[in-house]
Amino acid sequence: MNEIHTVTVGKTSAPRHALGAATANPRPAATARLQAVGLEKHYRKAQVEIPVLRGVDLSVASGEFLAIIGQSGSGKSTLLHLLGTLDAPDAGEVHFDGRRIDNLPSAKRDALRNKQFGMIFQFYHLLPELSALENVLSPLMIAEGVLGYRRRRAAHTAKATELLHLAGLSHRLKHKPRELSGGEMQRAAIARALIAEPDVLLADEPTGNLDRSTGQEIMRLLRTLNAQRHLTIVMVTHDLAIAEQADRIVRLVEGRVERV
């Protein structure tokens, strides 16, 4: 197996050797909100196995703002997808609040993504048919059936409106994504990620498609959320200037974590 680099920054994450009988059944640290243990992931391209992650150990404390940086192709997005249970690792484990989540049945993982994780992406990934408000509401629509949703619609709409207000989009509620600027779309996407009051926000290059000043606005919003709501944020970026605004930086190099 590959050698494992463990990153220990801050008080919250435990070093690799402190995990007890680690190789057999590694136990996550009690205070870690999200933890990756020995994550490996390969992609198969035309019969050739391409390793993307070669054993990543990572621990994110509750309320921490972690930045993962790396060259393109270093596997940082893949890591984020594994953390968010969008993808399953070939080896290794993902733990959330001390529970292993990467091997949960799909319904449980769907629920986890719906409620515990909020995700934002480089290309915003708003649904083009829905207005900003509806996009923000969509996680709640997914979580609830027609009747339940209709019963609580007023409360939901109020909450979504408030989040959009927080994101500075009060005047754009009814606008479709194509009528919004990049920064506005990203702010709408952040509002969507927050609507279900998640524990963790997973951000994949949130500023990657924005100019510097707009990117700074997004970062300011994320910092505010981290500071005021104690939202745990894991952000992937290739931009060191952006990454430096996080509490802690982890560098991925060729599928392994490198100390910064």
Next chain:
Amino acid sequence: MYKFLLCWRYLRTKYIALASIISVMLGVATMIVVNSVMAGFAHEMQDRLHGILSDLVFEAHSLEGFPDTEWHMQQIRNVAGDDIAGMTPTVAVPAMLSFQYGGNWVTRPVQLIGIDEKTQGQVGDFGKYLQHPENRQQLSFLLREKDYDDRDHTGGDEGRPRPEMARAGWNHRRSVIERHRMIQANGKPAGQELVPGDPFALQGANPAPAQPPAPASEARKVDPFAIREAQGAVFDPLKEQHTGLVMGIALATYRDHGGNDRFLVLPGDDIKLTFPTAGTPPRAIDDAFTVVDFYECKMSEYDNSFVFMPIKKLQELRGMIEPKTGLRYATSIQIRLKDGADGNVVRDKLRAAFPPELYSISTWRDKQGALLAAVQMETAILNVLLFLIIAVAGFGILAIFFMIVVEKTRDIGILKSLGASGRGIMGIFLGYGLSLGLVGSGGGLALGLLFVVYINQIADVLSRITGQQVFDPTIYYFYKIPTIIDFTTIAGIVLGALVIAVLASVLPARRAASLHPVEALRYE
């Protein structure tokens, strides 16, 4: 919740799906139209057939018939009296009908049917197909003075006027005879139109007792003129008529290019019938008759061949009365059943009671089985073919859905990243297929029903545009395209279209559900 919202949004924003909606719509509309028209046709035909034929027909195999109709009717009553509403004996024989028109003799093969004018109305809708309003109430074989319908009353509102019929009746008879007499009086040769004294002459212009010798024919023996001569009576066509006769209207008319009926013969004219006697071997006899009315059931097969005359006269002429006992023969007994009686059950009862080597007993459906079955088969085949159209529309949905799934790959990834389950994603596309089917079949339903309701107007417009008659009344003998809207059939069609739409969306929906969220998100 998001499934409904997205279905609704996709329905409103994806115009490419309109293509599949339209194909579903057209398929459904076509099926509704075809089924309604075919049902209308079948119903109209059954209605007419049933009106013409009685519920049950009790027939002898031979043209000679069976003796003592009263006894037979009593026996039938004994067997199935509870189910029988009315009975009438008839005599049916093939015959030749001849009349003169434009100086030529026109001869046509006909089915001559002797009916009892009193009871015929009890076994079928015979009366309503006649042209004189009083004959419709109660048939009389005596020529009416006037007031024959001068428009096609069975054609409903669309019935064409028939101005020539206004002349029909005694007026017509008198004017024709007077004209002939005038020609005679002026000493002009009668020409080919009138051979004086010829028994075939329409109106004996000179009914002198001294008839020229008739052609050497056995039939002469029963010639009414001969009988009258023997009795010393003088037949005055101005005041008298021959035996009354109701003639199928198509025998007496032709359709001109405008679809109007032109008459070769009118009530009041005399014609000639030649038919076989009952003996063995049969001999041909002929007699003169006066047309008193026309029979028009709009089934050209019948309008073209039926000629009705009083059964008693026919029995006399054919020698169907036993000389000693005076018992009369008939070739068939028409039976009308009471409402609700099952024709097949009564038929089987009668079949069990009467020896099959002597009698054939059949329901009207049996009689027209081939025709009815043909219509039914046509409908079935058309339905299969048309359903294939909807199936093709289904494949259209399939293809378009695959396209939409590909186009929406990233959105599917987004929804999964937001926690939507594969089943939920599948639900979106199944629901989308269902709503496409609903919109398509709803539109098709509306379109089809509109088409059916206005089908005659549409046919008219099409005729005007193309200059060709879309629905030619000379073929079917009705002016309107008959339609019946059967809601069970329509419900079946709509349901079938929905099922196809949903089935066609199953594959794309499954594909959408199985998309890997990461790959879907990465999809550009």
